[in-house]
Amino acid sequence: MKGQQSFNFQSAIEQLRETFQLDFVGLALVDISKKRHELKWRYVSGNLSTRYRRIVLQSGRGVAGLVFKMGKPIMIENVEAQLDPQDLYNHPIVLFEKLKSFGAMPLFQGDHVQGVLLIGYRKSNKMTEETFEQFKQAIGKQFGPFYLKERMKDDVIE
Amino acid sequence: MTLSNSESLTNLLQKLYGRTTEAMFFFAADGQILSMNEAAKEIIEPGIYKKMLEGDARSICLTCRGYTSEEEQMTCVSCFMSHPQETLTSFQLYLETRDLGVLPYSATYQVIDKEQQISVLMLRNLTQQTQTQEVLHQKLRMQQVILAQENERKRISRELHDGVAQEMLSSLVDLRVLKYMDVNDKALEKLRQTEGSLMRLLDEIRHLSVELRPAVLDDFGLEAAFRTHIKGLEKNYGLYVHLDSDLKKKRYEGEIETVVYRIGQEAILNAMKYAEVEDVYLSLKETKGILQLQVFDEGVGFDVNNFTPQGTGLGLYGMKERVELVGGDLTIVSGAQTGTKVQVEIPVKKERATNENHNR
Structure with a gap:
């Protein structure tokens, strides 16, 4: 969309990774240039595998899918304690990248979620409410062409 | 005397x-x-x-x-x-x-x-006799449950696929027509976004339908159904399943196809959950009237005779039950170093009353 090309997402997420000493940063965007409108991981930094490339994210499934659907951030301080290991295959990015602690937030354009930003550590309990909040503060209200906000109850019914 | x-x-x-x-x-x-x-x-x-x-x-x-x-x-x-x-x-x-x-x-x-x-x-x-009877009873009940579940899944899947998804598709077409009418830029932008959400919703519904029971299985048979399933796995979980099949378009009794498909599905799911691999191999072939399915991986195996199920343990049990339904054999070979191989062999019955063809 407007600005999606001009903004350098790769260098932006790499910068984020460095500033916050993150192990992994991933940015999933809806692709509107093609007809499919698919949500996929487009930009990553600090990845262990390239398996993420195969995945087309489904709204409501997995970490990114849930954030995308609800328009609200998700934070997991300790993957082992908070997510059922039986169910972890439903969160492929967490599994492939061996994330143990992470947060993910929706990126808005207008009233629509157009992307998901995921930041994570491969160590438990490193992502806390505090760090996540600091992180959101640091990014500010805008990330490239996107806005960081939370979907209010009323926004859902448009 | x-x-x-x-x-x-x-x-x-x-x-x-x-x-x-x-x-x-x-x-x-x-x-x-x-x-x-x-x-x-x-x-x-x-x-x-x-x-x-x-x-x-x-x-x-x-x-x-x-x-x-x-x-x-x-x-x-x-x-x-x-x-x-x-x-x-x-x-x-x-x-x-x-x-x-x-x-x-x-x-x-x-x-x-x-x-x-x-x-x-x-x-x-009476202990012995009661036990025998209980096992028999349980087995019959299990078979009924499996059949009922399969039929119900099929019904809902069809409804989603033929009803809901079709309706949605025609709305989508209407919406696209609207794009070419005389609308201003702001409306056009909104239309594009709505089109996007509708398309994802349509995908979601199709996905649900396929997950419940793929219509391809009933319409085109095992090989086609597995191909669809494999494509879905790659898209959703990034898992590669290598299919090797010589069945082509060959069709079997509905019951057999269902069993083979479900076991293949379960075995792949198990590999994905526990084997810690990116590649799973699946082979389908028929030799001398025996239909054979093999699912194997080169990942973390387990001791078949003595293992603590990480999950419910019902997956393996369910596989066995299903194979027995059609008079087949289930073999599971696994070791810590060698990965896991699940093999199913089912005799292909030639003639059977058509009313037993539940799934077609």
């Missing part, structure tokens, strides 16, 4: 009484135990046995846990002891036994001396 004198018959009866495996109790009119044989002594808790010898009326109740009526498994309602002068043949009685807990017995209660009101209770251990 005939028994001429009554002496030897008494002798034989004595032996029978002492050595039979059937427990016997003799009762007086008030339910007092007059005598019991060795077999009876053996099944009764020593403490209770002592009390029984004291001759209390109805001391049998100390060990009896009720009989099976049409209403209840174990009940004391209209107990045989409440009508001591009536003969009752063959009913099921539960006794609290020494060491083994409550066991079922096939019982016969007979009055043998009307004048002195003496009766006998004979018990035959």
Whole structure:
């Protein structure tokens, strides 16, 4: 969309990774240039595998899918304690990248979620409410062409 | 050999009484135990046995846990002891036994001396038979459940695919038409976004439908169904499944196709969950009237004979049940170093009544 090309997402997420000493940063965007409108991981930094490339994210499934659907951030301080290991295959990015602690937030354009930003550590309990909040503060209200906000109850019914 | 004198018959009866495996109790009119044989002594808790010898009326109740009526498994309602002068043949009685807990017995209660009101209770251990029956019953029930589940899934899947998804598609087409009408930029932008959400929603519904039960399985058979499933796995989980099949478009009985598909699905899911691999191999072939499915990976295996299920353990059980439904064999070979191989072999029946073709 407007600005999606001009903004350098790769260098932006790499910068984020460095500033916050993150192990992994991933940015999933809806692709509107093609007809499919698919949500996929487009930009990553600090990845262990390239398996993420195969995945087309489904709204409501997995970490990114849930954030995308609800328009609200998700934070997991300790993957082992908070997510059922039986169910972890439903969160492929967490599994492939061996994330143990992470947060993910929706990126808005207008009233629509157009992307998901995921930041994570491969160590438990490193992502806390505090760090996540600091992180959101640091990014500010805008990330490239996107806005960081939370979907209010009323926004859902448009 | 005939028994001429009554002496030897008494002798034989004595032996029978002492050595039979059937427990016997003799009762007086008030339910007092007059005598019991060795077999009876053996099944009764020593403490209770002592009390029984004291001759209390109805001391049998100390060990009896009720009989099976049409209403209840174990009940004391209209107990045989409440009508001591009536003969009752063959009913099921539960006794609290020494060491083994409550066991079922096939019982016969007979009055043998009307004048002195003496009766006998004979018990035959039914454990084995009950167990056999229970297993059989459970298996039949399981098969019914599997069939019912499959049919219901098929119904909902069809509804989603033919009904909901079609409706949505026509709305989408309408929306696209709208884009080419005279609308301003702001409206166009909004239209694009709505189109996007609708398309994702449509994908989601199709996905649901396929997950419930792929229509391809019914319409095009096993190979096509697996290909669709594999594509979905790659898209959703980034898992590569390498399919090697020589079935082409060959079709089998609906029941067999369902079983093979479900087991393949389950085996791949297991590999994905536990084997920690990116690649799974699946092969389908038919040789000499045997349809064979193999799913193998080179990941973390497990000890087939002695493992603690990480999940419910029901997956493997369910696979076995399904294979048995169509008279096939399930083999699972796994080791820590070698990965896991699940193999199913099902004899392909040629002729069978078409009404058993549930799935087509």
